[in-house]
Amino acid sequence: MKKLFISCFAMLCMMHAEAGTQKVRVLLDWFVNPNHASLFAAQYSGAFTREGLAVDLIAPADSASVPLLLAAGKADIAVSYQPQLYTLVEKKVPVIRVGTLIDQPLNTLTTLSSSIHSLADFKGKSIGYAIPGFEDIAIKQMLIHAGVDPRSVTLVNLNMAATTALLTHRIDGAMTIYRNYELLSLQDKGVHPVVFRPEQSGIPAYDELILLAQQDEAKKPWIGAFLDALDQGTAWLKAHPQQAWQAFIKRYPEMNTPLNHQAWQATLPVFAQKSAAFSAERYQRMGDFLQQNRVISQIAPLSRYVQQVEKR
Secondary structure (H helix, E strand, O other), rough: HHHHHHHHHOOOOOOOOHHOEEEEEEEOOOOOOOOHHHOOOHHHHHHHOOOOEEEEEEOOHHHHHHHHHHHOOOOOOEEEOOOHHHHHHHOOOEEEEEEEEOOOOOEEEEOOOOOOOOOOOOOOOOEOOOOOOHHHHHHHHHHHHOOOOHHHOOOEEEOOEEEEEEHHHOOOOOOOOOOOHHHHHHHHOOOOOOOEEEHHOOOOOOOOEEEEEEEEEEEEEHHHHHHHHHHHHHHHHHHOHHHHHHHHHOOHHHHOOOOHHHHHHHHHHHHHHOOOOOOOHHHHHHHHHHHHOOOOOOOOOOOHHOOOOOOO
């Protein structure tokens, strides 16, 4: 009888714990990859569970629709990009930044041409890009910063084929060459890229990956719990990178390649250690940049872009 009572009590405790668990659907920006390592680590290490969260990491069928799916209630958190946030606000999409996943730019303008040693050498050349409305604007401003008339350079929309276009010499330079993946891929092929970092060439620094929530959810306590758990996961990841990698490729065996392992190691230093933190000055500078380049017509108040989350 005593054993039965204990068993029933344990079952009731378990049911109570499950009833108090907050389910969180995290819609990623792309297929699962090393950029999401801290989210995976928070899940695998039990950090989310300890904070009372049951978290699902979901790869989108269409990366372009991620913020709209979030706004429609199809997800609770979405991974996005700081520059994209301004256009979402301009279009009155009811989402807001609640945290940061990667707090520095990863994109580069890269060339394999032996005749290009500085941005000034792009005069009369061609440059490819994949994200219209930001990368093409960034290229033009980088050229202006270097004293080059952008009209002297041919811009080519490559969609997502920048690496191939560089290797086949279809273009002289390309954006969308991320320093923690495509750049490593090029180096593995035995070529010698020359890299120009946007934040060193007239483009405001920005957070590469941010976390969005619906506006009416952003102040709820589970958001703070989520960020607490994410920070715990990031700390665990940095303390146990190889153990985390082994767990990652066991869960996602398609990621078990030498290049992805290199990308995993290259991405570890760039994860935000305090996901709730942000720079108001950085957000203002990017807003000014996008408005000056007519990507957005006006800058909203900071409180429309960023929800300051109180962590538990």
